Amino acid sequence: MPELPEVETTRRGIETHLTGVRVAEVIVRRHDLRQPVSKDLSTIEGRRFTAVRRRSKYLLLETDDAGTLLIHLGMSGSLRVVFPSDPWKLHDHVGITLDNGRQIRFHDPRRFGLVLRLTGDPMRHPLLKKLGPEPLEDAFTAGYLQSACAKRSAAIKGVIMDAKVVVGVGNIYASEALFRAGILPRTQARRISKVRLTRLVAASREVLTDAIQEGGTTLRDFLNSDGEPGYFKQRLFVYERKGQPCRVCATPIRHAVIGQRSTYWCPKCQK
DNA sequence: ACTGGCTCCTGAGGGC
DNA sequence: TGCCCTCAGGAGCCAG
Numbered sequence: 001m002p003e004l005p006e007v008e009t010t011r012r013g014i015e016t017h018l019t020g021v022r023v024a025e026v027i028v029r030r031h032d033l034r035q036p037v038s039k040d041l042s043t044i045e046g047r048r049f050t051a052v053r054r055r056s057k058y059l060l061l062e063t064d065d066a067g068t069l070l071i072h073l074g075m076s077g078s079l080r081v082v083f084p085s086d087p088w089k090l091h092d093h094v095g096i097t098l099d100n101g102r103q104i105r106f107h108d109p110r111r112f113g114l115v116l117r118l119t120g121d122p123m124r125h126p127l128l129k130k131l132g133p134e135p136l137e138d139a140f141t142a143g144y145l146q147s148a149c150a151k152r153s154a155a156i157k158g159v160i161m162d163a164k165v166v167v168g169v170g171n172i173y174a175s176e177a178l179f180r181a182g183i184l185p186r187t188q189a190r191r192i193s194k195v196r197l198t199r200l201v202a203a204s205r206e207v208l209t210d211a212i213q214e215g216g217t218t219l220r221d222f223l224n225s226d227g228e229p230g231y232f233k234q235r236l237f238v239y240e241r242k243g244q245p246c247r248v249c250a251t252p253i254r255h256a257v258i259g260q261r262s263t264y265w266c267p268k269c270q271k
Numbered sequence: 272a273c274t275g276g277c278t279c280c281t282g283a284g285g286g287c
Numbered sequence: 288t289g290c291c292c293t294c295a296g297g298a299g300c301c302a303g
Contacts, residue, residue, distance in 0.1 A: 003296060034279070034298090057297075075297055076281075091281085110280045112297060127299095154274065163298075170296055219296065220283075239296095260276070262295080 002073045004057060004135070004168030005211035006222050006230065010079050011054045013225030017081050017102055018049040018061065025097040029088070033108065034074060037094060038117040044069065044096075056131050056167035060122055067119040070127070074112030080105045081225045132166045135204050140166055142198035149189035149197065156192060157185035158259040160204065169204055172217055172239045175264045177204040179237045184270045185263050210235060238264035 002010070023044045031037045044066040053060040059079075061069035071079070084095070084103040094106035094115050106115055118125050132148075133139035148165045149156070157178060160169045169177065178185050180203035183196055192200075216222055216230030219240065223229060237247050242255035246266040255264050 006296075072297085074280095075295070108280095109282065110295090110297095112279065152273070158274090161297095172296060217296075222296070259274095 002057060002077065002216070002222060003170030003173055003211075004208055005173070005214075005232065006216035007054055007057045007059060007073060007168075008212050009216040009224050009230060010073070011052055011059055014059075014079055014081060014104060015052040017098070017100070017225075018052050018104070020048060020050070022046065022048045022099040023063075023096060024099045025095075027095040027097070028093070029095075030093040030111070033093065033111045033113050033115065034072075035114055035116065037115045041069075041094075041115070041117055043067075043117060055123070055128055056134070056163060057170075058128065067117050068122045070114060070116045070118050070122060070125065071106065072114040072127075074108060074110060074114070076110040076221065077106065077108035077113035078221075078223055079225055080107060080223070080227055130164055132162075132164050135166050135168050135208055140201060140205075142194055142201050145197045145201055146194050149192060152189040154189060155186045155258055156183060156189045156200075157261075157263060159189040160200070161259075161261075166204070168208065171261050171263075172219075172236070173204070173207050173211065175239050176207045176237060179203075179264075179266060179270060180207055182270050185258055185265050238266060240264070 026041045026045055028037050028041060044063050047063040047066040049061055050064050051062045059071040082103050082105050084097050091109040092105050092107045096104040122128060149159060152159055157174050159165055161174050181200040183200060211217055211232040214230055214232040215224055217232040218229035238253050241253040241264060243252050246253055246269060249268050251266055251268040253264055254267050
């Protein structure tokens with residue numbers, strides 16, 4: 001489910017409920033996520049959350065003296081702000097009760113997500129230390145992308161989805177960014193000129209920024225922390241629009257599986 | 272160092 | 288209604 005805009009939407013939604021608030025109780029109903037939920041999560045009981053950050057598609061819930069909770073939503077995960085008395089839904093796996101009368105509920109049907117407690121510098125954790133730059137920060141430049149693409153014969157779409165190159169660009173926004181940049185998704189990365197990579201950097205930033213503005217994309221089941229969908233689906237140019245007219249030139253949108261992932265493009269607007 | 276393929280898991284939707 | 292098949296927003300791991 002969630003790509004960077006959806007994770008950022010979630011971060012913003014929980015931040016105000018968490019920051020400065022003390023943890024009353026941690027309830028773990030299922031431990032068997034992608035990695036087992038940390039056995040010692042209850043260590044944060046009685047501690048305060050000091051900040052809610054995001055790195056790539058990971059959420060980092062920092063505490064004052066019990067490390068950082070690292071949460072990843074996988075394909076189907078979400079965090080909701082609820083009341084402790086609200087009934088637990090199927091696939092609600094973790095609840096963090098706060099002393100302000102709310103509870104954060106981690107829900108994840110497919111269980112590809114993560115809930116880990118890290119101690120020390122979280123950026124040195126194996127899951128985080130090899131990540132590429134944030135697409136909305138200054139380090140993601142055309143020059144940087146050009147060097148990352150220089151020796152890669154793989155399709156550009158897969159390269160921009162590679163978290164070692166740049167984080168946060170998932171399957172929806174990779175197709176959307178390539179459309180906005182006018183680049184065919186199968187193009188070999190090393191064959192793309194710097195001018196076109198400059199456009200791709202700008203397009204990636206724009207599509208992610210626009211999607212955050214709309215609260216993310218809800219295709220099937222993404223809900224923000226208040227249980228509301230995102231509205232960016234209406235702004236998608238190509239994703240899940242196979243056979244429908246291009247919003248720019250009316251040519252039917254094409255679809256193929258590229259690198260095991262569903263991919264969409266306009267054969268006229270993209271070269 | 273890259274590449275493509277496979278895997279984890281559950282649920283939704285389509286075809287018959 | 289039910290059954291079977293395909294597909295899904297992530298990303299780590301593997302062999303070649």
